[in-house]
Amino acid sequence: MPVPEVPRILDELRRLVEAESKSGDLPALMACADVLAEVGTDILGGIAPRSLPTPRGPVLQWRFGPGPVRVGLVGHYDTVHPVGSIERIPFRVDGDTAFGPGTFDMKAGLLVMLYAARAMLDQDPGGLDGVVLHCCPDEEVGSPASKVLLQEAVNEGLRAALVYEGAAPGGGIYESRRGGLWLDAVFSGRDAHASRAYEGANALHALVDFAGRMLELAAPEVGTTVTATEAEAGTAINTAPGRARLTVDSRCTTLAEQLRIRDALTTMGSNVAGVTTQVSIIQQVPPFELGRSQPALEVIREGLNLAGVPWPGVASGMGISDANHLSLMGVAVVDGLGPVGGEDHSPAEWVSVSSIVERIELSRICVTALRKAFG
Known part of the structure; x- marks a missing residue:
């Protein structure tokens, strides 16, 4: 699949945003998981996810190849917006900006994950061996149920991970979080x-x-x-x-x-x-401390340099994500691989459409580099 066309991305983003998924609302989360599984299976050329039940909703995981898990792409499909928000804050597009509850945090990031994986499959059918895509339903409340499955992946050999929360202001990626x-x-x-x-x-x-x-x-x-x-x-x-x-x-x-x-x-x-x-x-969620991301950042910087892609810069995050848990588990993790946006957790939440496409290519290079270094 070549670089996805913007109309397709917007249609898929609309479907995910309209599948409202407030943390703790089990019927809504299950319905959103069905939509995400369908969208992801289509993007990945028919490869369906495993649906792993938890008390907080299903975790969707795409696993590739026969090799042990080494690199993870991690995201979440729950949001803070109650069901019914879409009626007051409908999904809409104005120029390069898409608005709607959960666009930035983090349904656009899920599309970056999926399309980056597809780009790698197109480049090399075996290029995702040892990679897992993990999409959870409870990150907004600290991943109380799904982090157990992250730990299982670590026990199986997960060594490096990218987390697809939205980019830092200006497009940087997160090297630490409080x-x-x-x-x-x-x-x-x-x-x-x-x-x-x-x-x-x-x-x-x-x-x-x-x-x-x-x-x-x-x-x-x-x-x-x-x-x-x-x-x-x-x-x-x-x-x-x-x-x-x-x-x-x-x-x-x-x-x-x-x-x-x-x-x-x-x-x-x-x-x-x-x-x-x-x-x-x-x-209590421990910090994703400065320095824990360095092994992965060094690999990513070298990969981007070889590909001629500008370094996006780094930042320290104020909020919490699954990167905190992964860091504590000993994984070399980098966060903020999602697109540029803002006003998350508010009615004005937005995401840059062009940055979705840009982050897909950035992510493909990062995953390729991490797989070579940690595979």
Whole structure:
């Protein structure tokens, strides 16, 4: 198959975007997986994926050749947009820009994955031996079910991977990403009439004090943030509350920083007499640390140089992706191989159509280079 024509790409992108797939909405995810399997099978000349069931929805995997798994192309088809969003935010194209829920994060990236694989098959029918395409249904919520299947691939020999989240602003690829830590803090005291608050133990006061002290843990100079995200307390305007709750979001660039924040928050305790504090971890995703991508980046840089393709540049990502999990598993991983776009997770989400075509060729060169180096 030659370079795909833009009308075909747009039709396939429209089909994927209109197959809404909010994380956790199992019927929608299963329906989207069916569309993705059909689109992918068509692009790959009749090669169908394996559908691996998980409690969060099916993982689709295309595997090629008899050799052991060595290189992975990783993406996700779930989005943050609830079913029905397409009615309010219909898929549309304006010049070189396609709009719609999930266009940038990351249904256009799925097409880059698939077309890059097809280009390699056309170039050499055996050129994908040892390559796996992995498309999961739960990345937006931390891949709680699908990361087990990534670990299985690593156990089988996966050594290098490309993740197809959208490109960094300006088209760069991601050499690192911050990790995420989410905690739940519950403050337990004793209710009292507000006019006799001394008879109780005010959990809301303990929450406010805790939130103030936790801000002192942030270290912006090294990328460490600590943010209060949800809070609840109180039952009436004239009652000092005996219970309060706070959730905390922390982002860090290194595992050492993440462990520092975790240990500090889980042992911080209460400064208000009579109030106890219990802090539990909701979820922890370690950082994709700077340096973990270097083995793959060096191979990719050399491959692009030999092909005469400009180096896209590198960036550090603020959010989390499957690259975080793969990095922790010891895989040489690079992220941001998807197209240029922006406003992800918002009604204004968009993607550059021409960059989809450009990223297909970029990806083909990257996969070819990684397969030679890690195959």
